[in-house]
Amino acid sequence: MKKTTLCLLLCILPLNILLAQEGYKLWLQYHPVEDAALKKHYTSQNAAISVDHNTPTGSVIREELNTALEAMLELQPNFTSPDKASLLILKQAALPEELQKQLPSNAVQDEEGFTIASLNYTGKPVILITSQTDAGLLYGVFRYLNLLQLHTDTSQLSVTDSPKIKKRILNHWDNLDRTVERGYAGFSIWDWHLLPHLIKEEYIDYARANASVGINGTVLNNVNASAYILQDTYLDKVKALADTFRPYGIQVYLTARFSAPIEIGGLKTADPLNEEVRTWWKEKANAIYKKIPDFGGFLIKANSEGQPGPNNYGRSHVEGANMLAEALEPHNGIVMWRAFVYSDEKPEDRAKQAYSEFVPFDGKFKKNVLVQVKNGPIDFQPREPFHPLFGAMPETPLMMEFQITQEYLGGMSHLVFLPKMYEETLQEDTYARGEGSIVAKVIDGSLNTKKLTGIAGVANIGTARNWTGHPFAQANWYGFGRLAWDPYLKSETIAREWLGMTFTTTPEFIDTMTPLLLNSREAVVNYMTPLGLHHIMAEGHHQGPGPWVKDLGREDWTSVYYHKADRMGIGFDRTSTGSNALAQYAEEIENTYKNKRTIPEDYLLWFHHVAWDYEMKNGQSLWYTLARKYQDGVEDVAQMKKTWNAMQDYVSPAVYEKTRMLLDIQYEEAQWWRNSCLLYFQQLSQMKMPPFIPKAPHSLEYYESIRDPYAPGIKPSWD
Template sequence: MLKKVFLLVLFCICINTSANNGYKLWLQYKLVENEALRANYVSNLKAIHAFGDSETINMAMNELDLGFSGLLGTPLKHSKTINNKTLVFGSESFLSTQLKSKLQSDLNKINSEGFVIKSVQVAGNQNIVITGKTDVGVLYGVYHFLRLLQTNQSIENLNIVDSPKIDIRVLNHWDNLDRTVERGYAGFSIWDWHRLPGYIDKRYIDYARANASIGINGTVLTNVNANAYILSEAYIEKVKALADVFRPYGIKVYLTARFSAPIELGGLKTADPLDKEVIQWWKDKTAEIYKAIPDFGGFLVKANSEGQPGPQNYGRNHVDGANMLAEVVAPYNGIVMWRAFVYSEHDPEDRAKQAYDEFVPYDGQFKDNVLVQVKNGAIDFQPREPFHPMFGAMPKTPLMMEFQITQEYLGFSTHTVFLPELFKEVLEEDTWQKGKGSTVAKVVDGTLSNKKLTGIAGVANIGNDINWTGNTMLQANWYGYGRLAWNPYLEPKTIADEWLRCTFSNNSNFINPVEQMLLDSREAVVNYMTPLGLHHIMDTGHHYGPGPWVSDLSRPEWNPKYYHKADKLGVGFDRSKSGSHATGQYKSEVANVFDNVETCPEKYLLWFHHLPWDYKLKNGKSLWDGMALKYQEGVNQVADMNATWSKMKPYVDAERYHEISMFLKIQLNEAKWWRDACLLYFQQFSGEDLPAGVESPAHTLEYYQSLKFPYAPGN
């Protein structure tokens, strides 16, 4: 009897376990379940014919073989000739005269990374052609075509002409040489420096595939808090090994340059950017790098910020430092990405103003191959920030957007937050730089001021966890960043729909509710963490959980109290004319809106104004009641997310279903923690009861203040 029971239990375990560890990301290539649609695909795709024989074209062929085997259940035969219903791919230079004549007008519309996918009839044969000016453009086209099949779209009468709108589309890895990751919540760094260059992990190849599939064309391998040793001869050899893997996928490698490297590696007594010996050291080091990696992209620099060395150490300025490095890499067509994230304890008035003050006076003085890399907001990757005023103030300088994909201030990898909603909100903001319609997106893609060099960066959320991002749902943010980097005008709804279909299922019973869950998730986090313009009230150092009470740190701008300024009279940071006048850094059309409490959007209210607790919001509620209800609304939204996901079990494999379920439960518990801790703290000053509809806190304020997390990840 015991044997029978044991066998029955074992059988139940087997039939209820559907394994998918998330490693394949959005490149699942699952069999198309709609049999009629799959039959249509098969009838339109009889064979593959490749023009060219480069590494990149061979990678594209491998991807098509992999994709068709999974999606159609069988690979297509490789044909040496173009017969009826053949998928033809290759770059423009290899096209036949007849094909080229039919595609020339479309080819004239794309740039070097663009592609054309078109149904073309040649000599009575109906074919699908994927082409571009370069092999990398063709590879992007191949991934786009496979996405059509993954998302169950028609491949009849195709006429797709597409190019990236931004030139430099990179991931910034905040990875250290010891494999720890600053603000990393998905394990250790994927770069196994100790085993490189001899051992090439398959993960490096799959990383490149994933990035190429969404159009990312560069990777900064190391932390902006840089270690000079990455520029040593031994590590250049390791970086070369990675560059060789990435090259066929159109991905260049970049390195962070520690400004003091001439001292630390070169034995010089100074790193003064105007010193001849320093300049020569950088020239020699750059030549060494390019000899090993001819397509090396260039340097990313964090200087004179948070203790990092820079030109100001020597009485110089950001232009001196950036232009020195720009001249060094210019002969190799390299670029310099110079970060504008600077703030100092010596400017106690308003941290938000410093980057503008340090950089805007130098507009137009940077070399042509310098991109000034600006965070989306003036503080630091908050759940919600107004757009950085620099985007409206430097028309003569290419400004490179820096978004954070890893969720340093957004619940780490345990909270589901669909960041394309945040990214798009910023990109759509109007700077009024050249009148109405001067959106941040137009500044970044260069169309507002005809910039020749454009760029965008995303701080990666990638680690060596089997599913890459710690939480499968957060793969959507890597994917979404890449899609918006390619086209900053894409809608988050489109991105969510694509990602869900490619990653999970095309079943509308799954897509519709989960898509809405994703689209609502970012606002939920804002509500339960920092509603109505509150910001930077996370616990300090690790930024995990609430800490609005912290006020004892040595630098004023490290303390949450600095940002909310709660007292008996009210709450909020006065950045209006009567306060720090940070509003004055925006164009007058924007400044006037933010400056006036009656016109300031309520989502930014406490960012720009210190208001009394009984201030009336637009819905008639007092500020205190409105804030408390927002915190409760955030909790309710996460409860709804849990309820939505609980119904998705029939449509998702068991492994990913249970993983996401556990994380959503953690998120709900932590949303309640945020609500209770923040409301108890602010209630001391408001002196008001919680309004009807807001749940009573589970613990005392003293309990929440006693919680410590010295080993929180990514610190």
């Protein structure tokens, strides 16, 4: 079929069919530039381009420019030699002296960094995008295209940027049967059965999207891993993906099941000090690198939630991690060893365990080991204080693990802009080396001059036609990528960028929707877990409220363990009169937080057990304030609905309708949270429901009876 025919066909198709496709393109919509003057200016700047497309990445760059400039400017650029080009994309080593000497003084030296600058060359103005590496050029081009997407004035460009974190990685909790643990966007995009033969378009578009925000690694399989993926037949499939992703600067990693030497190696043990085991891993690493020379390394969840690990053999996390690190070392591979461990044997406050376990190991890991730490000490709650390990292991590179998929944040249906939450953690002060020792500085290595640095995001990507299910969940993928590149970015900046690229640059839209995104995180905290409450979700699948959950296999899986509500009050005493988890933080924090009067009220019930009638800063009782927060959350969602209803003119009917229906669900569920939590807590507080709380349509017994055995994101056998 000829392209003109296709265009004809498409122009006369009904909107509803076409717009289903819109979501697939994510933030790389490349909307046409409608302002005539701007379009003319952009066109003249991009009409003639010089780029070395003889490398795989160069070819990717050329294709992306073709795609973007055709879409935005109806421009088929002329690819030509540097002296005839208006846009030059050149590696620093290939720069003519004339350009070299015009480079801004801060022009990047960092491998993946780039400079975009308006310069003069052979007597005419040009735009130069330069970097030391192919990947840096690609990042520079994507940044440049983003500037065009946002209608930036490009007449005097001087942008130099480089990633502040080395390993910027998505973690896919994807099982080999294509179910996704905590996945709310369909099946796994990895179609293992048809790999290595079938290379789907989706793999390429996944790589484009990641490269466009600077993500440079992907762990393909679940942290609750099957050893099967380390078998030869699967490694061929992994290689096919690695080959596909390589031109986009993306390395492939695998989760390694610690007991793989037994399960697929035929050994009797997986003891990390056993020579046969060590040899098995070395040979496995050699086999992987033979297929995939730039393989990234292993992620390991060991001795946590039933996963095997070195403790099974009386060995430590250090001994386990270092054994794998030794196998990967000759190939420049890394080990990402998760700190999310909690043991059956230690009935210690779960918030304390990772710290207790890992701090003694500081400085004992091999150089190619990163310890991967969740943002907070419990488990991806709507709000947690930062994990006390940050700042507490100065001799060890700590990798941040954020969750992009919304396990505890509304699953498939709640609009929550997570960069706002990531920003909060990254900006928190650990005081590890005095004031200003914020988490971001731990992660980017600047606090303790680490070279090997990393950040991981648990992906929210699936086979959904728009990748993430909820149209606004795309913003969380985007935002994670942007913060992985630069953990000092403001979430507001990210929101504006994403809205502009995805929908429209119209200021009325951006200015209205940006506050909606930024406020959405506080809304979910309010209607789910205000004032420091945490882990009171329904059992197992974590969708919906479950403050009544008790009597599970272990105490620290229950809700009552975390909220400790009783006739007297509510909250987990983590001060010295309680679990003393607070002592794991710096003195500055401890001193402020140990006192109910000085602790930020957002963390009050995380660290204190507080009487129901305790007087809060607003002069009202805790009970009253708690109710007010729940009601605020519900009202916030009502406001989001109202705001969205006014956005109909700015977005496609399909996105408008879908988001509208999803906000209806969110509104209903926010009320469900408020009603059921307040009814539950009221029977304990025995206090009067404040007048602004509407009467619940159901009884507490009704709410407690709700079951959802087919909730998404869990395997049915986990029910």
